[in-house]
Amino acid sequence: MPVCCPAALKSLGKIVGQTAALMCGQPDYDTYVAHMLRTHPEQTPMTPKEFFRNREDRRFGVGNNSGFRCC
Amino acid sequence: MASATGAGKPAVSYLPWVGVAALGAFALATVALHRGESINALWLVTAAVCTYLIAYRFYSLFIARQAFELDDGRKTPAVRRNDGLDYVPTDKYVLFGHHFAAIAGAGPLVGPVLAAQMGYLPGTLWLLVGVVFAGAVQDFTILFLSTRRDGRSLGDMIKTEMGVTAGLIAQFGVLAIMVILLAVLALVVVKALVHSPWGTFTVAATLPIALLMGVYNRYLRPGRILEMSVIGFVLLMAGIFYGQTVSVTPELARYFDFTGETLALILIGYGFVASVLPVWLLLAPRDYLSTFLKIGTILALAIGIAIVMPELKMPAVTKYIDGTGPVFKGALFPFLFITIACGAVSGFHALIASGTTPKMVMRESEIRFIGYGAMLMESMVGIMALIAATMLDPGVYFAMNTPVGVIGADPAHAAQVISSWGFAVTPDMLTQAAQDVGEKTILSRAGGAPTLAVGMAHILSGILGGGAMKAFWYHFAILFEALFILTTVDAGTRVARFMIQDLAGHFMPFMARTRNWAANLIATGLACAMWGYFLYQGVVDPLGGINTLWPLFGISNQMLAAIALILCTAVLFKMKRERFAVVTILPTVWLLVCTLTAGWEKLFDPNPAIGFFAQGAKYSAALAQGQVLAPAKTADEMARVIQNCYVNAGLTAIFIFVVVAVIGFGLATILRARSNPNITTREIGDAGVLPSRA
Numbered sequence: 001m002p003v004c005c006p007a008a009l010k011s012l013g014k015i016v017g018q019t020a021a022l023m024c025g026q027p028d029y030d031t032y033v034a035h036m037l038r039t040h041p042e043q044t045p046m047t048p049k050e051f052f053r054n055r056e057d058r059r060f061g062v063g064n065n066s067g068f069r070c071c
Numbered sequence: 072m073a074s075a076t077g078a079g080k081p082a083v084s085y086l087p088w089v090g091v092a093a094l095g096a097f098a099l100a101t102v103a104l105h106r107g108e109s110i111n112a113l114w115l116v117t118a119a120v121c122t123y124l125i126a127y128r129f130y131s132l133f134i135a136r137q138a139f140e141l142d143d144g145r146k147t148p149a150v151r152r153n154d155g156l157d158y159v160p161t162d163k164y165v166l167f168g169h170h171f172a173a174i175a176g177a178g179p180l181v182g183p184v185l186a187a188q189m190g191y192l193p194g195t196l197w198l199l200v201g202v203v204f205a206g207a208v209q210d211f212t213i214l215f216l217s218t219r220r221d222g223r224s225l226g227d228m229i230k231t232e233m234g235v236t237a238g239l240i241a242q243f244g245v246l247a248i249m250v251i252l253l254a255v256l257a258l259v260v261v262k263a264l265v266h267s268p269w270g271t272f273t274v275a276a277t278l279p280i281a282l283l284m285g286v287y288n289r290y291l292r293p294g295r296i297l298e299m300s301v302i303g304f305v306l307l308m309a310g311i312f313y314g315q316t317v318s319v320t321p322e323l324a325r326y327f328d329f330t331g332e333t334l335a336l337i338l339i340g341y342g343f344v345a346s347v348l349p350v351w352l353l354l355a356p357r358d359y360l361s362t363f364l365k366i367g368t369i370l371a372l373a374i375g376i377a378i379v380m381p382e383l384k385m386p387a388v389t390k391y392i393d394g395t396g397p398v399f400k401g402a403l404f405p406f407l408f409i410t411i412a413c414g415a416v417s418g419f420h421a422l423i424a425s426g427t428t429p430k431m432v433m434r435e436s437e438i439r440f441i442g443y444g445a446m447l448m449e450s451m452v453g454i455m456a457l458i459a460a461t462m463l464d465p466g467v468y469f470a471m472n473t474p475v476g477v478i479g480a481d482p483a484h485a486a487q488v489i490s491s492w493g494f495a496v497t498p499d500m501l502t503q504a505a506q507d508v509g510e511k512t513i514l515s516r517a518g519g520a521p522t523l524a525v526g527m528a529h530i531l532s533g534i535l536g537g538g539a540m541k542a543f544w545y546h547f548a549i550l551f552e553a554l555f556i557l558t559t560v561d562a563g564t565r566v567a568r569f570m571i572q573d574l575a576g577h578f579m580p581f582m583a584r585t586r587n588w589a590a591n592l593i594a595t596g597l598a599c600a601m602w603g604y605f606l607y608q609g610v611v612d613p614l615g616g617i618n619t620l621w622p623l624f625g626i627s628n629q630m631l632a633a634i635a636l637i638l639c640t641a642v643l644f645k646m647k648r649e650r651f652a653v654v655t656i657l658p659t660v661w662l663l664v665c666t667l668t669a670g671w672e673k674l675f676d677p678n679p680a681i682g683f684f685a686q687g688a689k690y691s692a693a694l695a696q697g698q699v700l701a702p703a704k705t706a707d708e709m710a711r712v713i714q715n716c717y718v719n720a721g722l723t724a725i726f727i728f729v730v731v732a733v734i735g736f737g738l739a740t741i742l743r744a745r746s747n748p749n750i751t752t753r754e755i756g757d758a759g760v761l762p763s764r765a
Contacts, residue, residue, distance in 0.1 A: 015162065015164055015165060017297070018162070018165045019164065019165045019168035019169065020168075020296070020297060020363065021296060021297075022161070022165055022166070022168065022169040023168055023169055023172035023173075023362050023363075023366070024296055024355075024358060024359045024362055025427070026294075026296060027155075027156065027159050027161070027431075028159070029294075031155060031159060032155035032156065032159075033155075034155075035153060035154070035155035035159075036155060039153075048293070048294050049293040049294060051294075052293050052294035053289075053293070053351070054156070055156070056350065056351055056355050057350070058156070058157070059350075059355070060350035060354055060355060060358075060562065060565065
């Protein structure tokens with residue numbers, strides 16, 4: 001384990017992980033849960049599995065732009 | 072933020088920028104004026120990076136602050152409509168990665184490779200000037216407009232800002248462009264896999280791998296994309312290794328040894344199946360894999376170029392700027408500017424920049440980094456592709472990219488023909504080049520992918536594995552391109568299907584029901600039939616292929632960019648910011664001049680090698696007299712050439728019509744905006760329709 005500034009490394013790792021996931025159309029689950037707890041405490045947030053499937057369907061689902069990338 | 076200009080800064084803080092400018096100018100001058108044996112690629116990279124830095128620091132800042140007045144006080148849709156799903160305020164670096172992954176594809180890798188026939192200099196200059204003043208400006212502006220409109224799509228914005236008819240015409244144009252795009256990308260794959268059992272096997276192996284990943288991700292470990300992708304990647308590498316065994320084992324090789332026609336039919340059928348299957352099974356897992364592979368390979372290529380520092384062997388400018396080049400016909404103006412589309416300016420980015428990215432922008436000021444910045448990165452990818460193509464021996468480059476009708480299939484004859492053009496090459500060099508990468512022949516593998524793969528194999532084997540690994544890296548590069556092109560083909564077929572359903576829904580309401588199976592199958596079948604037609608004609612037409620389809624794609628892509636920029640200009644007028652409209656007018660006018668000239672020449676040029684009508688007339692006349700003109704070998708092929716001439720001409724005419732119509736609507740919108748003293752644009756958000764500035 002590197003001893004130098006683990007906090008910075010951890011946040012860098014988090015950014016890289018989030019970027020990789022978002023490149024595939026998967027937004028951050030923790031952000032979603034935090035949002036749900038903050039703004040809709042009466043609703044139960046989706047589980048990670050439901051969230052993943054929901055986003056996957058959204059990316060390739062109905063719509064002119066969904067899931068498309070450039071040439 | 073909006074009012075904070077650099078006026079108060081001490082002059083000394085600009086000193087580093089003076090240094091960057093001086094270095095860039097020196098590198099650019101070296102690249103431009105160098106007339107020797109060869110030049111190091113690092114000069115090109117330095118010139119490009121300095122240009123990007125200066126453009127980003129000064130021009131994009133000017134656009135952000137003066138032209139658009141980006142305002143962090145205005146809430147973005149991500150903040151206003153935050154739902155944790157579609158609208159999520161996202162860190163700008165994370166969003167940059169997302170946006171870059173969405174805009175970067177095969178385009179910036181193929182165009183520069185084809186344009187290398189004119190030498191490295193014209194392509195480099197257009198990549199740099201084009202991105203700074205056109206491509207990045209377009210991406211930036213559309214992202215800005217869409218962010219101020221709740222992340223509306225390009226088509227929606229054209230409808231609301233320029234009228235419903237303009238929107239419908241543009242939507243139709245986008246569909247036509249999409250069809251050509253899918254055909255030309257699929258053709259790149261076909262050209263790379265013809266009679267290449269190794270390549271075909273590795274690409275075929277991605278199917279079971281993707282299915283496995285799909286099931287893994289659906290039922291075993293949902294949501295573990297990275298984990299799944301690592302497993303997929305290991306299997307892919309195993310596939311490449313085993314592919315070699317397949318290619319040298321005749322009993323196995325014959326199952327993966329296909330003609331272009333067969334490959335085209337397989338791809339069309341596959342495209343249909345893949346886009347009607349549940350997305351989690353095939354499309355999504357391959358999408359994850361190809362995204363990571365793409366980003367990884369681009370990084371590896373960048374590192375490779377920095378370490379290997381290859382010499383560019385292609386002359387700075389070749390004689391083919393006069394339009395007689397073997398790779399594609401047509402003179403420097405306008406054909407260079409449509410051959411290199413992605414990397415300099417690409418209309419498709421307008422669709423991406425008005426897609427998911429605007430829904431995740433946290434602060435308006437970050438649009439500059441994401442919109443303008445990501446496009447600069449893509450331009451760098453184009454520069455790297457140009458380096459990979461021009462570092463090859465020019466003789467080998469032309470052998471790989473000239474149609475078989477010109478150089479034949481025999482290395483001795485090909486070497487003789489190419490040497491007669493002034494690019495000395497021996498038959499041994501051509502056979503050796505093929506052997507190095509584990510193929511039987513490299514002749515006439517047009518389409519960019521194989522050329523790029525040979526270049527990448529040179530670079531990557533220079534950092535890992537040496538000459539022995541060249542064949543592996545070649546097939547790795549082919550696989551990497553094929554994989555993400557096929558993902559684009561599937562996803563694009565789905566998008567085309569939705570577009571067809573949306574358009575047809577205006578006339579037949581039942582077609583618009585996206586959950587109706589019959590409507591889905593009809594629309595998907597139509598989409599596949601349309602791009603499949605152009606793919607198949609590209610394969611069987613002796614004159615067809617990349618050198619016919621790529622210019623059509625380039626013209627259409629740049630026309631889409633022009634349409635997007637017309638919208639941007641019209642909105643700037645409606646915002647009463649017309650004194651800055653030159654920012655978008657400049658690239659609009661240039662793109663219109665290029666694409667309309669190119670379109671006109673493709674239709675009416677008297678040279679049969681360029682003009683579709685001239686070519687059709689020439690072949691018709693010959694056929695009427697019972698002659699067969701090369702490269703056609705039979706009367707049937709003659710008829711096919713003639714038919715394709717008229718189909719391509721019709722398509723070109725449609726593109727021209729769409730653009731001219733949008734110009735008309737754009738001008739009308741601008742005139743209306745000028746005669747109204749109020750701000751008339753329709754922004755969504757806390758500011759709403761802004762009060763008059765007058």
